[in-house]
Amino acid sequence: MAQAAIELIGINKSFGAVRANRDINLEIVRGTIHGIVGENGAGKSTLMSILYGFYQADSGEVRVGGQPASIKTPNDAIALGIGMVHQHFMLVDNFSVLENIILGAESDALLKKSIVKARSELERLEREYGLEVDPDAIIEELPVGLQQRVEILKALYRGAEILILDEPTGVLTPAEADHLFRILRQLKEQGKTVVLITHKLREIMAITDTVSVMRQGTMVATRETKKTTVEELAELMVGRRVLLRVEKGEADAGGVKLAVKNLTVKDTRGVTMVDDISFDIRAGEIVGIAGVAGNGQSELLEAISGIRRAVSGSVMLDGKPIDLTGAADPGELRDRGLAHVPEDRHHVGLVLAFEENENSILGYHDDPRYLKGPFLNIEAIRNDAKDKIAKYDIRPADCRLKTANFSGGNQQKIVLAREMEQDPGVLIVGQPTRGVDVGAIEFIHKRLIAMRDQGKAVLVVSVELDEIRSLSDRILVMFAGRIVGERGPEATEGELGLLMAGVEHQEAAE
Amino acid sequence: MDVFNAVVQTLDSTIRLSVPLLLACLAGLYSERAGIFDIGLEGKMLVGAFAGAAAASVFHSAFLGLGMAILISVAFAMIHGFASITHRGNQIVSGVAINFIAAGSTIILGQAWFQQGGRTPALQPGERFEAITLPGADAIHDVPILGPIYAELLSGHSILVYLAFAMVPFTWWVLFRTRFGLRLRAVGENPAAVDTAGISVAWLRYRALICTGILTGIAGAYLSMVQNGGFVKDMTAGKGYIALAALIFAKWKPVNAMFACLLFGFLDALSIRLQGSPLPIIGKVPVQFMQALPYILTVILLAGFIGKAIPPRAGGVPYVKER
Numbered sequence: 001m002a003q004a005a006i007e008l009i010g011i012n013k014s015f016g017a018v019r020a021n022r023d024i025n026l027e028i029v030r031g032t033i034h035g036i037v038g039e040n041g042a043g044k045s046t047l048m049s050i051l052y053g054f055y056q057a058d059s060g061e062v063r064v065g066g067q068p069a070s071i072k073t074p075n076d077a078i079a080l081g082i083g084m085v086h087q088h089f090m091l092v093d094n095f096s097v098l099e100n101i102i103l104g105a106e107s108d109a110l111l112k113k114s115i116v117k118a119r120s121e122l123e124r125l126e127r128e129y130g131l132e133v134d135p136d137a138i139i140e141e142l143p144v145g146l147q148q149r150v151e152i153l154k155a156l157y158r159g160a161e162i163l164i165l166d167e168p169t170g171v172l173t174p175a176e177a178d179h180l181f182r183i184l185r186q187l188k189e190q191g192k193t194v195v196l197i198t199h200k201l202r203e204i205m206a207i208t209d210t211v212s213v214m215r216q217g218t219m220v221a222t223r224e225t226k227k228t229t230v231e232e233l234a235e236l237m238v239g240r241r242v243l244l245r246v247e248k249g250e251a252d253a254g255g256v257k258l259a260v261k262n263l264t265v266k267d268t269r270g271v272t273m274v275d276d277i278s279f280d281i282r283a284g285e286i287v288g289i290a291g292v293a294g295n296g297q298s299e300l301l302e303a304i305s306g307i308r309r310a311v312s313g314s315v316m317l318d319g320k321p322i323d324l325t326g327a328a329d330p331g332e333l334r335d336r337g338l339a340h341v342p343e344d345r346h347h348v349g350l351v352l353a354f355e356e357n358e359n360s361i362l363g364y365h366d367d368p369r370y371l372k373g374p375f376l377n378i379e380a381i382r383n384d385a386k387d388k389i390a391k392y393d394i395r396p397a398d399c400r401l402k403t404a405n406f407s408g409g410n411q412q413k414i415v416l417a418r419e420m421e422q423d424p425g426v427l428i429v430g431q432p433t434r435g436v437d438v439g440a441i442e443f444i445h446k447r448l449i450a451m452r453d454q455g456k457a458v459l460v461v462s463v464e465l466d467e468i469r470s471l472s473d474r475i476l477v478m479f480a481g482r483i484v485g486e487r488g489p490e491a492t493e494g495e496l497g498l499l500m501a502g503v504e505h506q507e508a509a510e
Numbered sequence: 511m512d513v514f515n516a517v518v519q520t521l522d523s524t525i526r527l528s529v530p531l532l533l534a535c536l537a538g539l540y541s542e543r544a545g546i547f548d549i550g551l552e553g554k555m556l557v558g559a560f561a562g563a564a565a566a567s568v569f570h571s572a573f574l575g576l577g578m579a580i581l582i583s584v585a586f587a588m589i590h591g592f593a594s595i596t597h598r599g600n601q602i603v604s605g606v607a608i609n610f611i612a613a614g615s616t617i618i619l620g621q622a623w624f625q626q627g628g629r630t631p632a633l634q635p636g637e638r639f640e641a642i643t644l645p646g647a648d649a650i651h652d653v654p655i656l657g658p659i660y661a662e663l664l665s666g667h668s669i670l671v672y673l674a675f676a677m678v679p680f681t682w683w684v685l686f687r688t689r690f691g692l693r694l695r696a697v698g699e700n701p702a703a704v705d706t707a708g709i710s711v712a713w714l715r716y717r718a719l720i721c722t723g724i725l726t727g728i729a730g731a732y733l734s735m736v737q738n739g740g741f742v743k744d745m746t747a748g749k750g751y752i753a754l755a756a757l758i759f760a761k762w763k764p765v766n767a768m769f770a771c772l773l774f775g776f777l778d779a780l781s782i783r784l785q786g787s788p789l790p791i792i793g794k795v796p797v798q799f800m801q802a803l804p805y806i807l808t809v810i811l812l813a814g815f816i817g818k819a820i821p822p823r824a825g826g827v828p829y830v831k832e833r
Binding site for chain 2: 078091092102106112
């Protein structure tokens, strides 16, 4: 008879008026990998934070190993053998691996003994689980995949029997994610229990034994992974059937709208990030740029939109050059019909402390539609914002609300609405659906395709391969600052994956 | 031999002048490494100086004076903690407020208690920390070179001077060799990591501020009970700020902090020594220029001569648990 590692019975948790968890019941079987899926804001992280002692449930009971447990602080959770790998790593960046491992789990007031002990313990964990990492390396010098491994080691070092991972693959390359899954399977074989929180259904299908679905704070279903499908899970998550691939007709490409020629861009350290890239985008087509994050896509976007200085090359918009000295006037580019939805909407796309209606015209505030003499026409701005809210289904539908209070997906819609509704000739979008939930992804994809069908030129950069394949009429793959291949939308994931990993590129070079 | 003696004397006063800076700098190191900016070093030194001199004068005991200096200074550090840790207030504003409270209250209380225009009564022998003569200092005084170095430079300081310099390796040891130090450094870099490791961020930061208060208290006591024979209003004269500059210059490292403070102390000693005497080539330099030299140097050093100084990453940011 399978034994429950964790039982949650009737858990409730509210933050003010928001009921983050409602009457949650969940049983996690020892020695299994249990997935928890749900849209952003469905209450997954809150539930796990209750389990880890970060928050207290308003009501309900937690049982660990069959015994009622009172988990008031992370310390209690650690003592019960619960370890957590957070979405944003809880590591001290300029500490060594060893120092991070022992922090909070030191054996006595002096460090010497703890360090010796941790070193030998790390060797043991390395042997048992294949978790090798240099104990003396400084965290910030390690790649993200290894930093995550340190987080896992931290939990194991504290004797975790139950490991909770919150969106662990968000920052990983496909290869790193595969490695992580191998590690998780190994942990399972050793009898550990793994709880995987994610919104990526493919991962759930690939690795979990059981999956629970959350929607709007409630636990809507628990299924055996073998007996369910991606479609069923997606439907449970959003409460209705969703198209995972957007239907679209053939592209009807017209003349060249944006021409990039021999563009080279260096980053602030002087490293060449974009290396002699040339491509065109025509009216009425979507060009997707695929690639593992950090292969020059961000720099390419910034150069085209005039934010970052290019070392050489040219970019022509409707046959006329764009200023690539880094001093381009964004207002002028907007007037010429170039709209840009930046990758990092928090820092570049929005002023979070502003009201929604102010952000919905940001950058277009000189437009006579929003002006009354030298003053802003507040009424016109708010009416305009209300229209966009209705059209893009931005929630909550309150144009006076501070932008920081919208969820990530809705913030993205605010930026998209602002840029798309200006009817630009060329739309450049970085990570259109990063952090956006399934329902909104579909909507955003449909809007982008509608733009295309109106004869706009659209450039999409995304690290989500599914997204690129579903949207693009042409796919360009970037690797190490160069375009290493161009494929049609029919390209397989495997084919693109190899290009993204630079495999074909290296073979060709040899 | 005159030049040699002049050098020894200048270095001797370098040591004396750098002690309050060093203590304040190490004090700031504890709090800033824990992620709490402390612009109130100045104020805490000042209340320490006042409390020390007042208590020593009333109770006729140097050690009671020192104890009171530490107590009051720690109390002020706790006010800073209450505002900036418990209530997540702005650390700069809280620090500035502490400086104002210190400047005002020491004068008011001094006048109310002693009626000497804000001063405390001149300290008598036994109420001050006297110079300690190291063993054998008198014996080898006349040995050339080594004699004066040992007898004048190393010997003949008060216990607080030796304590200040002993604090340098001690602080290093605490920071890098103890559990408390590891956690203190961690909370200044990433408090969330400390929190999820099951350690109280607030209590850790309060303890760091207690260390700060103890050291600024000693620094204040040194000013009023060693360097001077009593408290004079505003006697810290910006030393708390210079100590902060030295802390940045030292990149928040204890041994570097000692050298930074010795450098500022040396400039101070030099400006006193060279007042009125003409320099070779340049000729006579106005006194004011020499007095301004340490401050000019501060600006130049901080403007870029020190390379990139990366402060503790969580510095100045109150810790709020994420939802």
